Amino acid sequence: MARPASSSSECLRIHGKLAxxxxxxxxxxxxxxxxxLETELAASERHQVSRAAYREAVRILAAKGLxxxxxxxxxxxxxxxxxxxxDPDVLxxxxxxxxxxxxxxxxxxLRMVVEPEAAALAAExxxxxxxxxxxxxxxxxxxHTLGTAEGRAADQRFHTTLLLASANPFLRTLxxxxxxAVSWTTALKQRVRPLVRDPVPDHAEVLEAIASRxxxxxxxxxxxxxELALFDTRTAPQAPSGRRSKRSKAA
Amino acid sequence: MARPASSSSECLRIHGKLAxxxxxxxxxxxxxxxxxLETELAASERHQVSRAAYREAVRILAAKGLxxxxxxxxxxxxxxxxxxxxDPDVLxxxxxxxxxxxxxxxxxxLRMVVEPEAAALAAExxxxxxxxxxxxxxxxxxxHTLGTAEGRAADQRFHTTLLLASANPFLRTLxxxxxxAVSWTTALKQRVRPLVRDPVPDHAEVLEAIASRxxxxxxxxxxxxxELALFDTRTAPQAPSGRRSKRSKAA
DNA sequence: TTCACTGCTTTAGTCTGACAATTGAAACGG
DNA sequence: CCGTTTCAATTGTCAGACTAAAGCAGTGAA
Numbered sequence: 001m002a003r004p005a006s007s008s009s010e011c012l013r014i015h016g017k018l019a020x021x022x023x024x025x026x027x028x029x030x031x032x033x034x035x036x037l038e039t040e041l042a043a044s045e046r047h048q049v050s051r052a053a054y055r056e057a058v059r060i061l062a063a064k065g066l067x068x069x070x071x072x073x074x075x076x077x078x079x080x081x082x083x084x085x086x087d088p089d090v091l092x093x094x095x096x097x098x099x100x101x102x103x104x105x106x107x108x109x110l111r112m113v114v115e116p117e118a119a120a121l122a123a124e125x126x127x128x129x130x131x132x133x134x135x136x137x138x139x140x141x142x143x144h145t146l147g148t149a150e151g152r153a154a155d156q157r158f159h160t161t162l163l164l165a166s167a168n169p170f171l172r173t174l175x176x177x178x179x180x181a182v183s184w185t186t187a188l189k190q191r192v193r194p195l196v197r198d199p200v201p202d203h204a205e206v207l208e209a210i211a212s213r214x215x216x217x218x219x220x221x222x223x224x225x226x227e228l229a230l231f232d233t234r235t236a237p238q239a240p241s242g243r244r245s246k247r248s249k250a251a
Numbered sequence: 252m253a254r255p256a257s258s259s260s261e262c263l264r265i266h267g268k269l270a271x272x273x274x275x276x277x278x279x280x281x282x283x284x285x286x287x288l289e290t291e292l293a294a295s296e297r298h299q300v301s302r303a304a305y306r307e308a309v310r311i312l313a314a315k316g317l318x319x320x321x322x323x324x325x326x327x328x329x330x331x332x333x334x335x336x337x338d339p340d341v342l343x344x345x346x347x348x349x350x351x352x353x354x355x356x357x358x359x360x361l362r363m364v365v366e367p368e369a370a371a372l373a374a375e376x377x378x379x380x381x382x383x384x385x386x387x388x389x390x391x392x393x394x395h396t397l398g399t400a401e402g403r404a405a406d407q408r409f410h411t412t413l414l415l416a417s418a419n420p421f422l423r424t425l426x427x428x429x430x431x432a433v434s435w436t437t438a439l440k441q442r443v444r445p446l447v448r449d450p451v452p453d454h455a456e457v458l459e460a461i462a463s464r465x466x467x468x469x470x471x472x473x474x475x476x477x478e479l480a481l482f483d484t485r486t487a488p489q490a491p492s493g494r495r496s497k498r499s500k501a502a
Numbered sequence: 503t504t505c506a507c508t509g510c511t512t513t514a515g516t517c518t519g520a521c522a523a524t525t526g527a528a529a530c531g532g
Numbered sequence: 533c534c535g536t537t538t539c540a541a542t543t544g545t546c547a548g549a550c551t552a553a554a555g556c557a558g559t560g561a562a
Contacts, residue, residue, distance in 0.1 A: 050546045063314035071514040072554040085424045110421040113368040170361045173336045301517045322524040322543040
């Protein structure tokens, strides 16, 4: 329960917190590609941490492709093309800092490419155990709705099992990155405006196609599901004022 | 000039080298998920580096999801499902250490899902400049063949431009990760047995479809290209014996 | 003038040794 | 038997010094 999903600033060591703070500044454009960061000495002083801790934070950012460090020249923010956009942390940082609509569109475009095929593969390869788990998850979803934490957890279980059933580790990593980020915003959207549409029928259709080992039907059903999710996202109200909210749809 | 392309073990600082070494040990199964690494003190002594440098290496691995560190308990290798398999470095480490056929199959499966759609999007969105660049790349490819570094560079240019034309940053990151890794197998294949099939016609077909803004044709052509690449990889002989060499470069 | 060299200087990179914080497990007490 | 406390092992953080890489300016020669 609870699991605040590491939202604000807890349980991370200080190098982790620093990495997150700097990461957010970078992906949100406060520090722009090509710019130099402060020198290690200046930065560590300003953040009131030791140089070692600051360096570990920078190593994390470098591991995710956001910066490169070179002696004498400094640590420079890399061009966007080099960022590891599918890294779960990077994605989280992006979502944490008011992503532009454009970014959300691109993400859904990716989902539209990947998830239907994943569903098709799952239809071919799923075990009966996996179908049982998905059935149970769908039932829980129906019972609790996406308005509750239990319901969202069930949704996540549904998709996780589907990905597992696709039996492709790369597909699995990829889509889990995406759905993690997307689900992150789901709760918020729920808060802004309760779900306008019942997501259960879409999921049920996907499940039945997979249960009956029908790849084409699974692909079609999943495509529809993602399309509708995108539609919901598009029609979600813009954040009222000042602070913008992120929108999105249940994975 | 020269540009050794950071193939073996140069130009990386020692934390980078350490991270690579440990990373390879992990993805290759020498250190298995669930196992504990040595304590920082022991490890840094054994590798003859300072604890600080060792810690920076571990931070890099943690940033890629390969390990987690906790006080009092130590640094533990995470289960495979948590690894960031699409991180370029992780992918490189996997390829550097005798990936099983299964892994290659899964990767091609992913390409088969993603690249045809990317081609379709490119057909819709490409600029005329991009078509020109791809045409030029294809010409260079024809001239030099994939047996040469120039030819492989041209191949890379072709695919990079295609991805750029798809105008989706996530797709771009994703496929560039893949193609980097795949290019390694290309070079190896070249070495073991010169190319059995001329790749130029496949590429030309993709290019023409994109040039004439025909998404469906682009999708079909790209699907064929990936299928044939997979076929070539499958029929490539397994590594002869004993220690396999690492390959590098090209796309 | 131009160009190659040579040092200077700035910056990240590395090392050392100490201390703090966390937390699993053992020791203790009820 | 169970909850609580204490302990100890391990990562986390800190400070300061030194090393190595690399841009840059100054120098000298062609």
